[in-house]
Amino acid sequence: MNTLVWFRSDLRTRDNTALHAAACANHGCLIGVFILCPQQWKDHHWGGPRVDFLLRNLRALGAELKRLNIPLKIVRSNRFDGVPQALLKLARAHDCAALYCNSEHEVNEVRRDDEVRAAFETDNRQMHTFRDQTILDVADIRTQAGGWYSVFTPFKRKWCELFKSGDELKEFAPPQPQSSSKVPADEVPTQLAGFSTDADRKLWPEGESSAHQRLASFVDQAIADYATRRDEPATDGTSALSPYLACGVLSPRQCLRAALAVNHNRVDSGKKGVATWISELIWREFYRHILIGFPRVCMDRPFRTETERLRWNNDTVQFEAWCAGATGFPIVDAGMRQLAAAGWMHNRVRMIVAMFLTKDLFIDWRWGERFFMEHLVDGDFASNNGGWQWSASTGTDAAPYFRVFNPARQSERYDPNGAYIRRWVPELEPVPANRIHDPDAATRGERDYPAPIVDRSKSRARVVEAFKRLGGSR
Ligand SMILES: Cc1cc2nc3c(=O)[nH]c(=O)nc-3n(C[C@H](O)[C@H](O)[C@H](O)COP(=O)(O)OP(=O)(O)OC[C@H]3O[C@@H](n4cnc5c(N)ncnc54)[C@H](O)[C@@H]3O)c2cc1C
Numbered sequence: 001m002n003t004l005v006w007f008r009s010d011l012r013t014r015d016n017t018a019l020h021a022a023a024c025a026n027h028g029c030l031i032g033v034f035i036l037c038p039q040q041w042k043d044h045h046w047g048g049p050r051v052d053f054l055l056r057n058l059r060a061l062g063a064e065l066k067r068l069n070i071p072l073k074i075v076r077s078n079r080f081d082g083v084p085q086a087l088l089k090l091a092r093a094h095d096c097a098a099l100y101c102n103s104e105h106e107v108n109e110v111r112r113d114d115e116v117r118a119a120f121e122t123d124n125r126q127m128h129t130f131r132d133q134t135i136l137d138v139a140d141i142r143t144q145a146g147g148w149y150s151v152f153t154p155f156k157r158k159w160c161e162l163f164k165s166g167d168e169l170k171e172f173a174p175p176q177p178q179s180s181s182k183v184p185a186d187e188v189p190t191q192l193a194g195f196s197t198d199a200d201r202k203l204w205p206e207g208e209s210s211a212h213q214r215l216a217s218f219v220d221q222a223i224a225d226y227a228t229r230r231d232e233p234a235t236d237g238t239s240a241l242s243p244y245l246a247c248g249v250l251s252p253r254q255c256l257r258a259a260l261a262v263n264h265n266r267v268d269s270g271k272k273g274v275a276t277w278i279s280e281l282i283w284r285e286f287y288r289h290i291l292i293g294f295p296r297v298c299m300d301r302p303f304r305t306e307t308e309r310l311r312w313n314n315d316t317v318q319f320e321a322w323c324a325g326a327t328g329f330p331i332v333d334a335g336m337r338q339l340a341a342a343g344w345m346h347n348r349v350r351m352i353v354a355m356f357l358t359k360d361l362f363i364d365w366r367w368g369e370r371f372f373m374e375h376l377v378d379g380d381f382a383s384n385n386g387g388w389q390w391s392a393s394t395g396t397d398a399a400p401y402f403r404v405f406n407p408a409r410q411s412e413r414y415d416p417n418g419a420y421i422r423r424w425v426p427e428l429e430p431v432p433a434n435r436i437h438d439p440d441a442a443t444r445g446e447r448d449y450p451a452p453i454v455d456r457s458k459s460r461a462r463v464v465e466a467f468k469r470l471g472g473s474r
Pocket residue numbers: 230238239240241242243245246280281283284287345346347348350351354372376378379380381383384385386387388391
């Protein structure tokens with residue numbers, strides 16, 4: 001009998017919990033499988049940048065597995081509902097008694113896995129799942145009263161209390177090469193219809209080695225200054241590892257391990273830069289905790305249910321201007337153009353553009369969430385939903401509704417010389433720093449740059465009023 005290892009959002013051989021466990025179980029040969037679900041991905045708003053990155057990493061994974069004599073099978077099932085039968089067919093064809101995979105936590109993914117388990121058990125085969133997406137088991141992190149956390153700081157406190165460097169960071173070695181398999185590997189497609197992208201691939205080289213090089217150079221060169229530089233979009237002050245984490249080319253344990261190695265094993269003390277970066281990894285865990293504890297956020301619903309009564313101003317013309325980076329607010333336009341060109345946006349700017357859409361334009365956060373998902377190379381449901389709901393003040397531990405970023409003040413503060421704006425909004429290139437954040441009408445005319453699409457002196461009052469009508473204090 002053989003064993004199937006089902007890869008999903010864990011496209012790596014190193015430190016892969018399920019792969020390691022399957023190899024240790026020693027049930028015949030390992031056979032890898034990945035299931036392409038193009039229609040389901042469309043339903044989940046995955047876009048070209050993410051799918052292109054996924055396919056490139058899948059090819060890299062196939063090559064790594066080949067070195068270990070583990071064939072990677074590629075199966076296609078348009079939607080999740082075809083997955084149980086597709087896997088069962090493969091298991092029967094190759095005499096696999098067991099299926100190993102790492103857990104995913106989104107609602108549709110959980111349902112899919114329940115159905116796969118039922119199908120396997122009915123067929124006298126086993127399915128083994130493992131926690132791998134997070135460092136700690138975030139479903140087990142509970143308040144004193146046994147409830148789910150909805151505020152980050154106490155969640156983080158508890159996380160740090162529970163974390164004991166040791167077990168959680170045990171590195172799972174890749175399997176030893178097995179004797180050569182008779183099962184042929186499949187070709188990984190280079191592209192899938194409906195998922196094209198113009199975003200710059202060179203920014204995101206595929207493969208585990210590329211991810212590890214990036215992690216090593218970040219820890220070597222930038223982590224020490226992370227606390228002070230992470231908000232400056234013009235500099236490379238952050239790790240840019242999010243696409244690798246989203247596809248699981250890198251594990252969060254590997255990230256934490258590298259950070260702890262330069263911080264005397266301390267999680268929330270020691271070097272400020274390192275502790276701040278680790279805190280971001282914990283934000284990632286927090287949003288997964290929210291996803292599991294409050295599955296309604298997976299169903300297009302806000303965390304704060306009373307905000308379902310908000311009547312958003314869904315103006316399609318303004319939305320299109322936001323999408324195109326033509327709002328007349330330079331930092332917003334710079335961010336949206338970075339997203340289109342790079343498939344990625346700096347975190348500070350993500351917050352600025354998201355708040356601008358949901359507060360100044362008062363457009364439904366779900367429109368922005370979807371647009372991000374369609375254009376990000378690092379699109380990750382939990383973090384994207386968490387970030388959008390934070391910005392829109394509909395989420396857990398969200399920005400208070402009366403806190404509305406002023407885009408010009410934000411860019412004066414975080415991009416004082418306008419370097420980020422100049423890079424992404426080249427028509428403003430010659431404008432001096434003291435005028436670039438909010439150019440006057442004459443400059444806009446000369447530079448062919450649009451007038452602001454909204455009057456900010458009125459827009460804040462509109463959103464504050466709408467939230468006030470809901471009642472409550474936040
Ligand atoms: C509106 C909005 C949408 C977002 N959408 C996504 C998304 O789809 N995918 C995604 O990975 N992140 C998302 N984020 C979170 C954050 O912006 C990115 O994780 C970060 O910018 C990635 O850059 P980095 O790898 O250089 O991060 P670093 O600053 O180097 O942080 C290291 C890692 O920690 C995690 N992380 C950092 N900040 C956050 C955060 N606020 N929430 C959750 N995890 C975090 C990421 O995995 C990141 O790679 C979103 C934030 C906002 C405000």
